[in-house]
Amino acid sequence: MLDLTVIPSTGATLPEVRVNRHWINGAFAPEEAAGWTERVSPSHGVAVSRSQRGTAEDAEAAIAAARAAFDDGRWSGLSGKARATVLLKVAELIEANVDRMALIETLESGKPITQARGEVSGAADLWRYAASLARTLHGDSHNSLGQDMLAVVLKEPIGVVSIITPWNFPFWILSQKLPFALAAGCTCVVKPSELTPSTTVILGELLAEAGLPAGVVNIVLGYGQPVGATLASDPRVDMVTFTGSTAVGKGIAAAASGTLKKVALELGGKNPQVIFPDADLEGAADAVVFGVYFNTGQCCNSGSRIILHEDIAEAFTARVVELSKQVAFGDPLDPATQVGAIVTPEHGAKIDAHVSAARKAGARVEIGGAGLAVPGLGAQFYQPTVVTNVTPDMAIAREEVFGPVLTVLNFRTLDEALTLVNDADYGLSAGVWSENVHTCLSFARGAQAGTVWTNTWMDGFPEVTFGGVKQSGLGREIGRFGLDEFMEIKSLVMRIGRTRAPWVRPR
Incomplete structure (x- = not known):
């Protein structure tokens, strides 16, 4: 901390x-x-x-x-x-x-x-x-x-x-x-x-x-x-x-x-971002951090799971952890603050229960995983949390945590990535990061989601319709x-x- x-x-x-x-x-x-x-x-x-x-x-x-x-x-x-x-x-x-x-x-x-x-x-x-x-x-x-x-x-x-x-x-x-x-x-x-x-x-x-x-x-x-x-x-x-x-x-x-x-x-949503090795990895890492911590992760469009190509998984996760340490958590009345408080103590306990259950199931918490006491304000905050060694069957990979918690999964091929993306009850949004337009278009066609972002996350406009599929x-x-x-x-x-x-x- x-x-x-x-x-x-x-x-x-x-x-x-x-x-x-x-x-x-x-x-x-x-x-x-x-x-x-x-x-x-x-x-x-x-x-x-x-x-x-x-x-x-x-x-x-x-x-x-x-x-x-x-x-x-x-x-x-x-x-x-x-x-x-x-x-x-x-x-x-x-x-x-x-x-x-x-x-x-x-x-x-x-x-x-x-x-x-x-x-x-x-x-x-x-x-x-x-x-x-x-x-x-x-x-x-x-x-x-x-x-x-x-x-x-x-x-x-x-x-x-x-x-x-x-x-x-x-x-x-x-x-x-x-x-x-x-x-x-x-x-x-x-x-x-x-x-x-x-x-x-x-x-x-x-x-x-x-x-x-x-x-x-x-x-x-x-x-x-x-x-x-x-x-x-x-x-x-x-x-x-x-x-x-x-x-x-x-x-x-x-x-x-x-x-x-x-x-x-x-x-709800359990929104994935899939990152390929040829992507702008620095831009993708920054967007992942934004996507999971914006509004303290209390967002239906939260990018709460990333699916990383195995060739870049270790280095990319390390970069996300490093950027997580730089995100400003604390008093929401300070204009510099990027992440504020959890809406209720009960919701904070629910977030923590998800992380604790993942630990018990064999996942590894790379950063965070506990409440965060902010000087002068109290403890109704939750640390930025990144969870690895996650398997697709774990609850934390499938259920909406609705907090500043990121889960990490790995893949080898586009077909495998799409299987992981679509193996969910939700279908609100999804994202893909690659410099190859064919990869992006194939992903966009195959992803079961109401919105697909390519090389960005959570850009929205009044002209562009929003909504989800499945649950x-x-x-x-x-x-x-x-x-x-x-x-x-x-x-x-x-x-x-x-x-x-x-x-x-x-x-």
């Missing part, structure tokens, strides 16, 4: 405890509530926010508001230009509020302030791109069905959408869903994680300031039971979109099945396909003139 780069407490003065209330039908709920949830900062160990704990009745009231707002057309009936104007205004307001939103997100989640600022400011671009889609939304036409027929395929908003978001990227993931649903003309009920609710509530304020009609977006705070369950099962909801663990995603799908509503799920989820987010998730397709078939031959012929 003495070899690590640790950033001690900055001693910064923390803001007053933020109070969050439900946002329903264009107004904050009264102070009275069935209960309150207090969020203690994982990095600083003090209360930083206090939020209303929603009931099933709160969720039902929000659904009723969204249902009424959709049915009367106050939003869905607007032109694409009008909807885009509001979304663009929201983007401007997000950028004007980056600092206060990033600060509370850092305190609630434990992520570094620099990453929180990037997440919030970058989300504004998602809103701008969604605005462009609102103005360019179109269906299709069929003018080749004969002289007497014309058909048009219409895209219509699916209706009321429940949006359930996680704690690890609370504002970014909300912005991968909400502006696209709004661009489509839907109305929404949002439930953020009880651990990181504040930036979602702040967004409610910004939506009102931007001129979004009351009831179009509603926010209910609280836990999966009963709020999330109600949002998934209520028959007045037409679609539910969820980001989180695969286990919870299965529960969401089960709850939604009673009404056969549409379900979109962005779930990494259903449906797609962002890009044009992300907009289509919130649309229903309607075929309109028209006969031109009175050309239909009678079915019943007179005797």
Whole structure:
């Protein structure tokens, strides 16, 4: 641990405890509530926010508001230009509020302030791109069905959408869903994680300031039971979109099945990077370190397993270990910090249990494998960890650890590498490092993943659709396909003139 780069407490003065209330039908709920949830900062160990704990009745009231707002057309009936104007205004307001939103997100989640600022400011671009889609939304036409027929395929908003978001990227993931649903003309009920609710509530304020009609977006705070369950099962909801663990995603799908509503799920990953000897090995090593430690590894796209050609395995692993020692872990309020705190003590224990089980199964921990005490902050941190001598059957090679833990496997041929890549329940993302374009293309075709990166990791753009295969989820987010998730397709078939031959012929 003495070899690590640790950033001690900055001693910064923390803001007053933020109070969050439900946002329903264009107004904050009264102070009275069935209960309150207090969020203690994982990095600083003090209360930083206090939020209303929603009931099933709160969720039902929000659904009723969204249902009424959709049915009367106050939003869905607007032109694409009008909807885009509001979304663009929201983007401007997000950028004007980056600092206060990033600060509370850092305190609630434990992520570094620099990453929180990037997440919030970058989300504004998602809103701008969604605005462009609102103005360019179109269906299709069929003018080749004969002289007497014309058909048009219409895209219509699916209706009321429940949006359930996680704690690890609370504002970014909300912005991968909400502006696209709004661009489509839907109305929404949002439930953020009880651990990181504040930036979602702040967004409610910004939506009102931007001129979004009351009831179009509603926010209910609280836990999966009963709020999330109600949002998934209520028959007045037409679609539910969820980001989180695969286990919870299965529960969401089960709850939604009673009404056969549409379900979109962005779930877990055990994402591999395959490194060939001809790659830019220094660039690959840096990207591996970024991929596994970004957001403290608490990321569905975490590059949590690397698959190394046996000719470079030993040297490459040594370089990753050396770079791991240089990554700045510690106080997330210091702009120099690259890796912050683990979200809860319980999650930290789960991470450690994975590493301990791997040790017992015969794996070797090259660095880390234990908690990390940061001077002035406490011990809710976890050391950068690299685990070798791993076999494909070990749990640590197959299960999502969701922490700063990298597992190392070896291969000899491309076919063997693809077998290791695809021998997983997940299929969110995968990466390949090689200077040979044929190797990269063969890998991209063979990898069972929603996204394949070549000679990079975790580059993303609003235009490029995101989502997984297998148990990494259903449906797609962002890009044009992300907009289509919130649309229903309607075929309109028209006969031109009175050309239909009678079915019943007179005797």
